[in-house]
Amino acid sequence: WYRSVRPFAFGVHQPQEQSGTVNIVNNVINPNNNEVTSVHVVVPRAGNVTIQVFNLAGDVVDVLSAGSRAAGEFAIYWDGRNSGGRVVARGLYFIKVVGPDISEMRKVMVVK
Numbered sequence: 001w002y003r004s005v006r007p008f009a010f011g012v013h014q015p016q017e018q019s020g021t022v023n024i025v026n027n028v029i030n031p032n033n034n035e036v037t038s039v040h041v042v043v044p045r046a047g048n049v050t051i052q053v054f055n056l057a058g059d060v061v062d063v064l065s066a067g068s069r070a071a072g073e074f075a076i077y078w079d080g081r082n083s084g085g086r087v088v089a090r091g092l093y094f095i096k097v098v099g100p101d102i103s104e105m106r107k108v109m110v111v112k
Contacts, residue, residue: 022097022104030111031080031087037108039064039095040075047100051076053108054094061088069099080110 021042029035043049051064062083064076078095082088090112096105 021102022106024095024106024108027107028109028111029078029080032112034079036077036079037095038075038077039097039106040073041097041099041102042073043069043071043099044101045071049097049099049102051095051097053078054096055088056092061093064095078108 021044023040025038025040026035027037029037039051041049041051046069048067049069050066053061053064055061060083062078062081064078080088088110090110093108093110094105095108097103
């Protein structure tokens with residue numbers, strides 16, 4: 001029986017779609033290993049879209065995107081660094097997406 005036990009086996013599944021128009025893939029990252037999180041956004045109609053990263057205190061860590069976007073889908077990446085290019089401290093961060101008919105927030109955990 002012990003030969004059939006696989007304690008470290010796991011299956012790979014398709015990423016599960018999140019509710020709303022914002023999806024995050026790889027929301028646990030280690031910036032020291034050059035890992036990034038991917039933010040996929042579906043813009044229902046053209047307009048200004050702002051994507052910001054906040055820490056738990058509510059301070060803006062980085063602005064990933066700010067400006068006009070056409071309707072459609074796009075992706076943007078965060079590498080776990082602040083606006084000055086330094087690696088952020090480990091902990092929980094929030095990515096907020098605001099645009100036409102969009103106001104959503106997603107969590108990202110930074111580990112080291």
